[in-house]
Amino acid sequence: MSPVTHFLTGRVLANTASLGRRDRALVTLAGVIPDVDGLGAIPDFLTRHSAHPLDWFATYHHLLEDLLGARGPDGYSWPVPYLMPFSRAWELIWHGQWALNAWPNFVVTAALLIETLYLAWLRGFSPPEMVSSRADTAFVETLRRWFPRRTITV
Secondary structure, eight states: OOHHHHHHHHHHHHTTSOOOHHHHHHHHHHTTGGGGGGGGHHHHHHTTTSSSOOOHHHHHTTTSSOSSSOBOTTSOOOOEETTTTTOSSSEEOOTTOOBTTSHHHHHHHHHHHHHHHHHHHHHSOOGGGGTOHHHHHHHHHHHHHHSOOOOOOO
16 A cells, blocks of 8 residues: 555544544554655665665565555565565465555545544544644644534524
8 A cells, every 4th residue: 555545544543542642643653654665765766876776675665565455566466574584484475465556545545535534624633733733723724614514403
């Protein structure tokens, strides 16, 4: 799944309990941990023209990745080697793994985005709270202005 999907998964999970701002941020960021191997692209990019270019992204990306929705566009099902870097003896492979750009990933991401927005509207705090209280307040106020609470009169 994409880093956005992982982020939203963490965010929704963080809203299932009564957590403070800091703890919600930690749970949200923990949801992105499966994609931490993608950070190898930065040193690869910075050293690509050096005498000793790094190949961390190509070597490690998807070695720590999720099992469900991350098959490559070429049809290769990425195995998850749980004993790396010590051994590749125990790898999980699921041949039903859907492609990263397949419709199930888009549906899951869209559902998580809708749930994240709904929880922000309902509870009064949103992902921007991780960087700015003012941005969070503005975001929630905008959501509530666009989608006001409806009162039913009988």
